Amino acid sequence: MNDKKQFWILLGLLLASLTLLWYATAHLGHVSIP
Amino acid sequence: MKLARVNTVLLIAILLINGYVILLPLLPNLLYSRDKHSPKATAITKQTTTHSNNPPIAGDAEQLLIPSMVFDEKINEGRDISVLRQGLWRLPYSSTPDKGSNTVIVGHRFTYTNPQGTLYHLDKVRKGDPIAILWHGKKYQYSVTEIKEVKPNQVEVEAPTADSQLTIYTCTPLWNPKDRLVVVAKLEHIYER
Numbered sequence: 001m002n003d004k005k006q007f008w009i010l011l012g013l014l015l016a017s018l019t020l021l022w023y024a025t026a027h028l029g030h031v032s033i034p
Numbered sequence: 035m036k037l038a039r040v041n042t043v044l045l046i047a048i049l050l051i052n053g054y055v056i057l058l059p060l061l062p063n064l065l066y067s068r069d070k071h072s073p074k075a076t077a078i079t080k081q082t083t084t085h086s087n088n089p090p091i092a093g094d095a096e097q098l099l100i101p102s103m104v105f106d107e108k109i110n111e112g113r114d115i116s117v118l119r120q121g122l123w124r125l126p127y128s129s130t131p132d133k134g135s136n137t138v139i140v141g142h143r144f145t146y147t148n149p150q151g152t153l154y155h156l157d158k159v160r161k162g163d164p165i166a167i168l169w170h171g172k173k174y175q176y177s178v179t180e181i182k183e184v185k186p187n188q189v190e191v192e193a194p195t196a197d198s199q200l201t202i203y204t205c206t207p208l209w210n211p212k213d214r215l216v217v218v219a220k221l222e223h224i225y226e227r
Contacts, residue, residue: 014051017052
């Protein structure tokens with residue numbers, strides 16, 4: 001695989017990881033008071 | 035060649051972010067394994083179960099003690115949900131231990147930001163386990179009578195009760211917190227200092 005293709009794949013994975021981190025920080029474990 | 039170096043940096047960033055997301059929720063279990071036979075656990079058990087009111091382990095603040103969780107935390111008061119960022123929160127519209135009825139205390143199960151795992155180990159509590167509250171100089175000793183899971187809209191767990199009881203709840207399950215894990219404990223003794 002050439003470097004350019006690898007770069008775009010890794011960039012996509014980084015964005016997905018950042019989205020996961022945002023979701024986890026914002027939503028996991030929160031108590032919603034009725 | 036330069037792009038190859040950028041790719042390496044991206045790969046390291048991906049591994050670090052995912053490692054953080056995956057491993058941080060497991061950290062409270064490691065700390066629990068370390069603490070469950072520690073002097074701290076013995077002190078919490080002793081403070082909770084002795085038939086007297088010893089001076090609080092940590093300061094004079096209102097505290098909740100749960101030996102089965104190796105847990106000893108300040109109970110915070112306040113009007114809105116932002117209090118949960120400090121740890122435990124006694125719901126302001128619920129009772130207090132000295133007034134009888136239903137004292138409701140809630141806390142996050144796990145968060146990536148502070149406080150990371152206030153009631154992380156609530157699922158380790160079993161029927162019959164002792165719980166104590168140090169409240170305005172008195173010790174209120176409870177025994178767990180009921181453990182259940184409810185939907186977030188089942189507000190009846192917060193309703194006033196005829197007997198003095200303590201209701202503690204947090205989110206469940208750990209990874210997909212869509213329900214509430216509720217522990218109900220009945221008052222057994224009150225000890226004056």
